[in-house]
Amino acid sequence: MTKNLNYTPASMAQRASEQAIGFLIQQGIENADCLSLAAGFVDPLTLPVELVRTTAADILGNAANGQAALQYGTTQGAEHLRAVFRDYLTELEGPGSRMSQVPLSRLMLTTGSQQLLALASQAIFNEGDICLVAAPTYFVYLGVLDGVGAEVIPVKTDGDGMCPDALNKELQRLSDVGQLHRVKLVYVVSYHDNPAGISVSHERRPMLAECVQKWSTDHKIFLLEDAAYRELHYDGPILPSIWSFDNEDDHVILSQTFSKSFSPGVRVGVGVLPQELIKPISDLKGNEDFGSTHLSQNIVAEVLKSGKHHQHVNMLQKSYRIKRDAMLAAADEFFSDINGVTWLKPNGGLYVWMTLPDSIPTGFDSPLFKQATEVDKVMYVPGELCYPSGWMQRPRSQMRLSFGVLDAAGIREGMRRLATAVRTVSTG
Numbered sequence: 001m002t003k004n005l006n007y008t009p010a011s012m013a014q015r016a017s018e019q020a021i022g023f024l025i026q027q028g029i030e031n032a033d034c035l036s037l038a039a040g041f042v043d044p045l046t047l048p049v050e051l052v053r054t055t056a057a058d059i060l061g062n063a064a065n066g067q068a069a070l071q072y073g074t075t076q077g078a079e080h081l082r083a084v085f086r087d088y089l090t091e092l093e094g095p096g097s098r099m100s101q102v103p104l105s106r107l108m109l110t111t112g113s114q115q116l117l118a119l120a121s122q123a124i125f126n127e128g129d130i131c132l133v134a135a136p137t138y139f140v141y142l143g144v145l146d147g148v149g150a151e152v153i154p155v156k157t158d159g160d161g162m163c164p165d166a167l168n169k170e171l172q173r174l175s176d177v178g179q180l181h182r183v184k185l186v187y188v189v190s191y192h193d194n195p196a197g198i199s200v201s202h203e204r205r206p207m208l209a210e211c212v213q214k215w216s217t218d219h220k221i222f223l224l225e226d227a228a229y230r231e232l233h234y235d236g237p238i239l240p241s242i243w244s245f246d247n248e249d250d251h252v253i254l255s256q257t258f259s260k261s262f263s264p265g266v267r268v269g270v271g272v273l274p275q276e277l278i279k280p281i282s283d284l285k286g287n288e289d290f291g292s293t294h295l296s297q298n299i300v301a302e303v304l305k306s307g308k309h310h311q312h313v314n315m316l317q318k319s320y321r322i323k324r325d326a327m328l329a330a331a332d333e334f335f336s337d338i339n340g341v342t343w344l345k346p347n348g349g350l351y352v353w354m355t356l357p358d359s360i361p362t363g364f365d366s367p368l369f370k371q372a373t374e375v376d377k378v379m380y381v382p383g384e385l386c387y388p389s390g391w392m393q394r395p396r397s398q399m400r401l402s403f404g405v406l407d408a409a410g411i412r413e414g415m416r417r418l419a420t421a422v423r424t425v426s427t428g
């Protein structure tokens, strides 16, 4: 006889359920016949298949190298590999950067950057602690924050990124009501962000770093700088990282990934950690996997050393610049005569952020989403997913539009269909 026993998921699993990413993937499956302006994937045609094949063959072509690469690494990643990644970070930071002097013990190689976001959050938050985030922000990270039981407070963000004045004001308010002790982290996607394509301006970067230093009075407030889209830069000034302004060198966690600049499938990310986070994050990672994929790390390290990663990024920049321009041209062509529609022009990344009039909500249960997916056959990411779900004032009429996956003709057609859907619901 089968016993009918109950299983109740543990609280962390319960808090992780019903996240936006799950809905979105489900929507993608259910609407497979749609043109997708929703998927945040990189362009499959640009993935470095041949380069990974030849690099892996080179590594495995030598028995000793092959055996080393197929063995376990270490929890933080083998030291000689971290040295290669530090050279790369130094190159990104620019000549004279103190990155070249950062002890290798501060570097952590992770499974994509998502793992660093998750482990850092587990190391930093107790249930009920507070995280301040840009509004809008990377919605998958909102799920991570839910998972660790953090309270998320959005901070006013404009075309120059998170507003330092608003951040200061919010910290002052929390201090006034005796809640500053709960604030543990500020999270910022600093370059061409997901979802809005916004970069924090040069002027604001030191201000954000100073802000977390200033308000770290009785305890440390960290700033997590998620630089996932740093290399996908198409025009405009090359900006220094927020990390580079962390003069005390111990507030900013810098998170980089090779998912956007190379391949998400290799799952290689690298973080630079403040001293006191090394042990807790290593301990958590040790429990989870005691080291990310050593073979992938070897492959990425080889393409960094050979200069081929650099060539690959140049190619990506050219290719995505054309697609970004195609999306902006299509926005002009199809949306400029629809009243009250605006959009941002990103200097990099994979996304255009569009705002519709308040009268046209964009959520999964909105008439527009239904019209777009069921009739006009196009999908987008509803903007409201990119704000804390409990935030009542969150805007409901925005969309994240990705130019990552489709080619220029597909992007134009997707935008044409989307404009048709918007017109239909606004007149219907």
Ligand SMILES: Cc1ncc(COP(=O)(O)O)c(C=O)c1O
Pocket: 040, 111, 112, 113, 114, 115, 138, 189, 193, 194, 226, 228, 256, 257, 258, 259, 264, 268, 269
């Ligand atoms: C802003 C941002 N951060 C982090 C990630 C995580 O990517 P990965 O784990 O592949 O590095 C993504 C993925 O899309 C992202 O958009």
